[in-house]
Amino acid sequence: MTRVHDMGGRFGDGAVDPSDNAVFAKDWHARALAVTLAAGALGQWNIDASRHSRELLSPKDYGRFSYYEKWLSALADMLVSQGVITEEELRSGTGQGESPISAKALKAASVAATLSKGSPYARTEAPDPAFQAGDRVRTRRPSRNTLVDGGHTRLPAYAAGATGTVKLLHGAHVFPDANAHGFGEAAEPLYAVAFSARDLWGQEASAQDEVILDLWQSYLEPA
Known part of the structure; x- marks a missing residue:
């Protein structure tokens, strides 16, 4: 079985338009990327698990969500499934007490070094x-x-x-x-x-x- 993300060679989606080379089409896209990277730094999943979480989005949501909406939706699912936050915290936008993994939070002073280090998979x-x-x-x-x-x-x-x-x-x-x-x-x-x-x-x-x-x-x- 294939999932909706496996779109290569599918008819009906139209041609790829290479003219739009904007880094972030909207301001919130940069924040979505930053939140995703910061959450990944908590060490509760790896890049392959995060890719799989996007594949698990329902076809209806995958089709209507923009690129970074897919990222945020999958991230929310992972945060809850891994016990980083609760569904109630996600809905309210407010944490309930201190997280047991709060010490792993990515600090502003560490961002540049963390990004430059990367995650080699060789x-x-x-x-x-x-x-x-x-x-x-x-x-x-x-x-x-x-x-x-x-x-x-x-x-x-x-x-x-x-x-x-x-x-x-x-x-x-x-x-x-x-x-x-x-x-x-x-x-x-x-x-x-x-x-x-x-x-x-x-x-x-x-x-x-x-x-x-x-x-x-x-x-x-x-x-």
Whole structure:
């Protein structure tokens, strides 16, 4: 099963307009980003879990929410599900006593250093690479999380069962299908794989175009 966010190749959504390159279309968008980053600094979830929370939005809400409304809605769900705040606190906008994780709050003086540090997801401990540049590979079908029914995965539905060519190995990286659900980092080799646009999108695509996806090793098999 796919969720509403997996929109690649779907008809009816219109062309992507690259002309709008505004950093924040509205003033509150910057605050939404800041609140999301500050909440993430509490250490109660990881980036893969946060992505999964956005995937869990209902199709109705996902379709009507703007980009940062999706962020805030998913953030509210995580804050409550992880016990950081209660539903009553969320509704009222007022905290009830001091939080047991208040010491983890991101201070203004620490913001610059925290952002510049980033969150590298490359790892050294992982299975040996099974493929190398030039190998033909086929993606898993269906494109589902094999660890958790309905779980997070970075294999897009439009590329499930497609055959492509390995362009390069990125090294080993945290495996999102496991990391989003509390199963540890389970790092795997990560590859850049090129697919013919026509193989993915049909004859409407240009024969000259290709799509390059970053795919974890367990998504792939020899073609």
